[in-house]
Amino acid sequence: MAANRRPTLADVAKEVGVSAKTVSRVLNEDGPSSPQTRERVLAAVAKLGFQPNLMARNIRVGGPDTTVGLVVPDLGNPFFGTVASGIEDVVRSRGLTLLMGSSAEDPDREKALIQTFLARRVSVLMVVPAFGADHSHLKAPRTAGLPVVFLDRPGVGLSADCVVSSNRTGVHEGVSHLIARGHSRIGFIGDLPAKLYTQRERLAGYRSALAEAGLPYDRTLVTGAHSQDGAASETTALLNLPNPPTAIFAGNNMMALGVIAQLARARRKDIALITFDDLPLAEALEPALTVVAQDPATIGETAAKTALARLDGAHSRVRTIMVPTRLVIRGSSELLPHAARPTTARN
């Protein structure tokens, strides 16, 4: 249990009988070194279990730390986990390690986390902005050369690269699909009132699809909640409307769960449904769930590539990159509205 000091470069040097710099050279394959010394250094390294102190190295080299700072609102959300996965896949080859933390959707906590990352001199900073957060405090670090990329939602108070899902287009496509099936009264249940960028965009997509089809926008069909149970209640409310919808679009995962649960409880198999964001069990539902699937891995990869390009000195204008969603038609969207339903079985 002895707390032996971890060996240092000097320890290895002494063991071998060379200078510290020589050991450094061997380990970093910097400059030349004779096979023999090489051999003996490596042996000593193995014997002592030496591991170079990356902090000391980074500090001397002067550059940023070989880390990527990533702030997400919720570590347990698989969407962000998959985003992180995409980032790691890209930055790993550059020897960068992921520094991760959760803002818990709290601006203060986000800021504290970012400060910590800045103090650690991360190579790049990637942030999924918390609701209500401001990022003007990142101006100085950015000017000093720190690549900053926002993911999933644009940042506020700072002009920086941004990678988001094509929320608006995705919902537009989904709603158009329902309209093409004959639905004209389509409910929208989102995380409303829309405090979050993503929800605003998705609602806009809903509206644009209606407009494109020449359908009226009926405010009574648009509702929202902030929990699964809330979404369930809103589902009931929609279905109890004098002129109820024949189809529902759920604006995010949580809403989707509430809507699905409620439709199941109410045994309403006659309501068409599309949800935003895929779910693991989507295929096993009856009917299987049609979704507008996002591509979090690609979001992460794209953001990472963008950031690394900046790190390599890319000076192009800041961009907002849309990662396409994909309409996955499974079955829940194929139900025809009551009016159109009667006789003909669909193909």
Next chain:
Amino acid sequence: MAANRRPTLADVAKEVGVSAKTVSRVLNEDGPSSPQTRERVLAAVAKLGFQPNLMARNIRVGGPDTTVGLVVPDLGNPFFGTVASGIEDVVRSRGLTLLMGSSAEDPDREKALIQTFLARRVSVLMVVPAFGADHSHLKAPRTAGLPVVFLDRPGVGLSADCVVSSNRTGVHEGVSHLIARGHSRIGFIGDLPAKLYTQRERLAGYRSALAEAGLPYDRTLVTGAHSQDGAASETTALLNLPNPPTAIFAGNNMMALGVIAQLARARRKDIALITFDDLPLAEALEPALTVVAQDPATIGETAAKTALARLDGAHSRVRTIMVPTRLVIRGSSELLPHAARPTTARN
């Protein structure tokens, strides 16, 4: 776009006209300082946007870096994401930041990641061991005082603290529940042959529940796959048996998805089902899915507390801590076996 050097302690000192040490004192609230200097230092810090370089600090102080290294097999898996969330909740108050990486269930990649973390002098190391990985290389760092904790699965080749789900007991409870409902032929579909610790434990729980009830262990009822589709096929195979099971226990999430999908496709609503690990849509299925739920947040918290206790010098023997699972009875397990079928389970 000028890449101005980030300001240093010396810059602040020069700005104020004091020594670097004075600035350091003010910032760390170490030693005394006159209100005036304090004031002026703080002003200069704000003006220059100075942020102390944590790497430099850590290197001088000599202790470990204020980071927690966490290795998981898959960043996109919400189970591990929630584990990470639990860890962060605990270590955040100590000012520790999460350094995270994915082994992709590859021992070599896991080892490389661990080496990187060691080189960064993480304060504690937490690992969800990849299948086939060996951890004897961690003996030296551990002896040198690095707390090491394994999560979800025990490590190999190293005696260290370990926090796992009560897999065996959890499955035992689930299977006993099915037996109590009158089922005597219960299929088990796992990630078999069981390469992973968790699967071995869960299978053991299955067997012990049968044994406890005096039921025979029928090998034809125990099967496995490594994919969702595989699980679906195995489900079909089980149901086509001459003497098929009336209930199925799915050994993990992936198996669960396959089984559920296949039962839905085959319209077999007469098969009781319990799966290990909860699913977001479990309540919305028909019938709602009974699960043996794990508690990943508690696993993470427990592991973090254990590691921090070691960091604080706890010298107790290494322990394996079981985090209880919870049988969540929803509906899919309440189906009774075909009344007509006599339970002639032999051979």
Next chain:
DNA sequence: GTGAAAGCGCTAACAG
């Protein structure tokens, strides 16, 4: 209360 010098572990810059 404050400062000067030394040094954490490592590498850049120059020797030889």
Next chain:
DNA sequence: CTGTTAGCGCTTTCAC
């Protein structure tokens, strides 16, 4: 091919 010196940004130690 290898060693020496200096210094990254910070804190420790010891002075005043």
